Amino acid sequence: MVWAPLWETPRVVFASLTFLLFFLPLHLIGYALLRAPAARNAWLTLSSLVFYAWGEPVWIVLLLFSAAIDFVHGLLCERWRGSRWAKVPLASSLLLNLGLLGLFKYAAFAATTLHSVTGLQLDVPALSLPIGISFYTFQTISYVVDVSRGQVAAQRSWPSFLMYVCSFHQLVAGPIVRYADIAAEIDRRSVTAADVADGTRRFCIGLGKKVLLANVAGELVQATLGATATPLAASTAWLGVCAFALQIYFDFSGYSDMAIGLGRMVGFHYAENFRHPYVSQSIGEFWRRWHISLGRFFRDYVYIPLGGNRSWALRNLLIVWGLTGLWHGASWNFVAWGLYYGLWIGLERAGLAALLERAPRALRHLYVVPVLLVGWVLFYFTDLAQLQGCLAAMFGLAAPSPQADATAARLLADHAGWWPLALLFCLPVGPALARWTDAWTDRVPSWRRPAAVAAALSNALVLTAAIALLVGRSYNPFLYFRF
């Protein structure tokens, strides 16, 4: 099984030559030339719609429809708050949003499951998955719920609301931006040179993570877990799973970094979505560092309304984690993946965490890492036989496969410089370096210019390397001339 990104991959992605060379410069130049906030918002909206339409223009209709119904529902929630109709727009919004998500993402899955359990054959229309639907439906759901709870005032301007929903920064790959987090910045935001510099730095970091780390990790995954014609050796299986763990982290966090960077360049301050999750010392901590916006969503809108840990805690935990898994993909392995983590978190709450507190830090990491890696195996393989095969290989149970073969050694040697770099960037080196630089330049102001030069050069270097690797991916040699 070739793992596809868990979000619906658009044609214009941040890590593409079209985006870097044309879309982004045009967008930023246009934004800078416009001065009025309304004009800038309109430009951002227009750019976002072009970005979204690049892949499949037809689904713009769905995006606009989804935004429109939640714009109206938000107003109704505010108008009817406290009345006996208060819950009606909320229920209606949930029904429509989840209904759309269910139709496009889960209908085929549900039909297949129903057929395998009951034998009932349902004709489900073969619909392609609209880009970003998992993100923007959750974003608009969070908006309507927050308005109905009175936590935020409804947005009365349709253009402003549309900009919030369809902003290309986070539309297709997150983070799930809460309206409350950026409400004040929608109509009033300022951008300084330092903001743009920080945003640029963050964008370049994300681009580097995606192109230099995630894409390369993806090739390693293909060479190991993707080579299904041959049985996996144990060493290759472990290497492949480690590569996948790196791929998914750098891919996802890279996109989040780019989104946060792009937002910063125009004055938005999106919340962090990843906080170096691989330094975690427990599974609970991991999920407080991984895809933070999704975790917050399920906590605030599912777990706590169900009762949280006050009543039926285990049930609530399993529901939330089952849904978390299901959100990631319409396949039972994702549900199993979610429940897997639900169980570990349940165990930690039941006493494992207390035990771990008394253990040395290294032991806590030794506990977390294999749990995560096994979890990624559940995530990667949608085919049960392949999943079992990989797990068996990892734990030496897949005779007559060898325990080690030349593949793992070769891939390690051929990427001997890449692996340490990838592992290093799992650690919070970026923030540490930034803090150190800031502290140093505060103490020695004369270093600020060299620091600015160094930042400029490193951004340019990452950008050049990323463009080179993107060109390399488009490199398409033929053995004979193609006329």
Next chain:
Amino acid sequence: MTPAPAAPPSPPAVAAASPAWQALPSAVPAALLVALSVASLVLPAETVSEVENRRLAAWPSCDRADAWSGRCGQQIDAYVADHVPGREWLARANFALRAAWGWRRDGVRTYEVAAGEAGIERSDDWAPLAEDASEALDADDLATFDEPVSAASATTRLADDDSPAAAGEAAPTATADRGELAPHSTPAAPSPAPGPALGPAAARAGEPVRKPKPPPLHSVEGILIVDGWAIQPFGGTAGMVKGWTRAVNALRATLPPSVRVFGLLAPSAGEFHLPEGHRRRVRAERPVIEAAYQGLAAGVVGVDAHAELARHAGEAQYFRTDHHWTARGAYRAYAAVARAAGVRVAALESFRRVVWPRYLGSLYGLTADPSLRERPDELEVFVPPFAHRAVHYERVAPTRAVPSRFVREKARTYGSFLGADFPLMVGEVDHGSGRRVLLLKNSYGNPFAVWLLASFDKVVVVDYRYFQGDLGQLVAEHAITDVIALNGIFSACTRYHQLRMMTVARRAQQGAAARAKASLAPLPAAATPATAATPPL
């Protein structure tokens, strides 16, 4: 006492407060992006990439359907990707970066090349397969594998314990002298007893037997760059080449006994030019060639090109930067075939030699390795001293003869030999030898075909990857006296190539059956194949 005057205030901290310096970290990358985008709009667009051997994407003309479906966006993306300014430099930077972060051992660089079903070749525009070609190849595969079925596919990996010694094969000795393969013109070997329907593994009680996915022969470790050579490491086995033997036998079965059939497997550059210290990375090719020839049916002569090439291993018989052999290497194989066929062997020197320096071939295109670029190949083209007439038939118009030439001395690429991979070419020379040959080949046969003009009155060249006609009819129409099935060892061990060859044989069989039915004449008596499974007509 007068107090000392106050020290003048120190100059304000510069740089940090200055917006210009604050903007620098974003201005530099922004300038880079803007410069690249402006340059891509302003500079004249390249149309061809010589390194990639293809035309670069043109600006798309999109209609409403394209725009609505997203195809237009994809086409624009392809255009942008193909026209980034400095693309060649950036591509080299990409390869250099990838090479730099690996740990180079023993002076060897390895490039992982994504290989498909057809090895490193692209097969998306090949002729469709015959439906039963796969069954014909599978018929005996499972009965004659030595290894258990489930482990068969593991042999594509050259694991530490998969060295030739561990596999029981004789370790290769000196590269220059490998002895002779036994000249092959054997009487019909006794058919092996048909094994269990699903192979030896079926004998193990209760063990599920899985029909293995055909193991693709791909570069085991990628393409090796060593000592200025780009070498595909060979990982084929006697089991993997059986499909080639079976396809050639099927061909034999469909041709009249008056037509002589020759099988020729050409070893690759790695057999002779991989330094001794690195031979642990590959399998020996000669035993695989021998195993292939041993399975050939009566009436098929296995030609020992390996010995001929080994005797002249010091010559430029292989490209360093391309996966093919040179015209000089093809000559040695031609000489071996000509002697086996009993036709005149032209002297190498009788052809006019044209040399093009700085040829960078397919393996450079796949790796962009700097050491290959620094030592490019010389492309030798040997032009026949006699006139010849030739036509070719193109894929899009398979019945229209187009005037052609077997040698294009100014092409400066591998296209010097035959021009391109046409499904069918016919060349004629007035030798008066009375011998007419049909060459069934892939790209490896291109320089080889040129030499055949020196010994045969007519040379019919069929590229099995693209040919969709009836080979038997061709043989009859052109009064072919000799058929040569030529493969490089890699393609011979690649199932996708084997299926294509079998498809050609199947179509010939079907054509013969149709003709026989039409004429109500008995089918030509075919030679009995040695293997148990005779492909049914």
